[in-house]
Amino acid sequence: xxxFVCATMSRxxxxxxxxxxxxxxxxxxxxxxxxxxxxxxATTDTSTFRRRFFSPYNFRPVSGPVTAGLGGFDVTGxxxxxxxxxxxxxxxxxxxxxxxxxxxxxxxxxxxxxNLSRKLVHILSGLLFMASWPIxxxxxxxxxxxxxxxxxxxxxxxxxxxxxATDEGLIKSVTREGKPEELLRGPLYxxxxxxxxxxxxxxxxPVGVISLAMMCGGDGIADIVxxxxxxxKLPYNKQKSWAGSxxxxxxxxxxxxxxxxxxxxxxYFQLDWVSTVERVALVSFIATMVESLPITGMVDDNISVPLxxxxxxxxxxxx
Numbered sequence: 001x002x003x004f005v006c007a008t009m010s011r012x013x014x015x016x017x018x019x020x021x022x023x024x025x026x027x028x029x030x031x032x033x034x035x036x037x038x039x040x041x042a043t044t045d046t047s048t049f050r051r052r053f054f055s056p057y058n059f060r061p062v063s064g065p066v067t068a069g070l071g072g073f074d075v076t077g078x079x080x081x082x083x084x085x086x087x088x089x090x091x092x093x094x095x096x097x098x099x100x101x102x103x104x105x106x107x108x109x110x111x112x113x114x115n116l117s118r119k120l121v122h123i124l125s126g127l128l129f130m131a132s133w134p135i136x137x138x139x140x141x142x143x144x145x146x147x148x149x150x151x152x153x154x155x156x157x158x159x160x161x162x163x164x165a166t167d168e169g170l171i172k173s174v175t176r177e178g179k180p181e182e183l184l185r186g187p188l189y190x191x192x193x194x195x196x197x198x199x200x201x202x203x204x205x206p207v208g209v210i211s212l213a214m215m216c217g218g219d220g221i222a223d224i225v226x227x228x229x230x231x232x233k234l235p236y237n238k239q240k241s242w243a244g245s246x247x248x249x250x251x252x253x254x255x256x257x258x259x260x261x262x263x264x265x266x267x268y269f270q271l272d273w274v275s276t277v278e279r280v281a282l283v284s285f286i287a288t289m290v291e292s293l294p295i296t297g298m299v300d301d302n303i304s305v306p307l308x309x310x311x312x313x314x315x316x317x318x319x
Contacts, residue, residue, distance in 0.1 A: 081137040085145035104169035123220035143202040150194035157183045189302035207313040214287045215306040218252025237294040253284040279316040
């Protein structure tokens with residue numbers, strides 16, 4: 001035995017001599033190398049290493065709500081996931097209806113100005129919709145279930161915008177001048193962007209999160225602050241003010257960082273915060289500049305701001 005050990009020790013060091021005689025197929029499924037996340041597998045390629053560990057964000061796959069810290073719901077397979085997503089969709093639709101109805105009631109009773117009510121709905125409804133994403137399952141169909149929420153509002157806007165039905169409360173709460181046809185412009189673009197971000201980016205990418213944060217939080221607050229404190233107008237656009245643009249940049253930046261932290265804390269992706277803050281500031285600045293341009297008559301802010309934010313965020317967070 002002693003001679004055998006000495007003979008083994010005298011052999012040249014090789015990796016094969018250190019590998020335990022356990023086949024890959026016998027390992028538990030979650031311990032197999034092929035099932036490990038990319039950030040935990042070894043690589044000798046320098047560029048690959050830098051992308052994994054020094055990129056602005058590193059994605060981490062989420063196996064379900066348990067990983068996200070939301071309790072054990074997704075434990076019964078695809079059928080359970082579908083049941084969970086259907087329930088989450090119904091819950092969010094009911095919440096959205098109650099939310100808008102509350103502001104309808106407040107504006108009808110003159111407890112809040114109609115324009116302020118409209119802007120608060122603009123700011124909060126999209127952010128609350130995005131904040132509800134974690135209650136959906138890890139199924140690949142979850143994003144489509146979530147998209148049913150803005151799709152329902154989309155159909156509602158089209159029906160009332162074409163005057164196929166009448167809902168004075170809806171019209172007053174989301175339009176500037178109280179005309180049904182206004183529902184087919186800004187409000188409709190708004191819900192279409194919600195659908196786009198949910199389907200394309202979901203909770204897997206900071207791009208959709210930042211785009212919605214800039215459209216909802218940034219653009220929404222710009223109008224509120226601009227109307228009240230916007231006496232000093234921009235030299236290249238007399239319809240916009242320094243106060244409105246500054247508030248859009250600041251709040252858009254803060255809401256973006258806050259929502260990124262929210263999804264990061266739930267484990268949907270990991271972020272290098274120094275790099276992330278710099279990139280979010282850049283995207284906020286670009287979106288603010290676009291919003292301040294005199295192009296509102298040609299392109300609605302609910303189109304220009306989120307689309308520019310998507311492009312800028314995609315480039316800023318690309319690796």
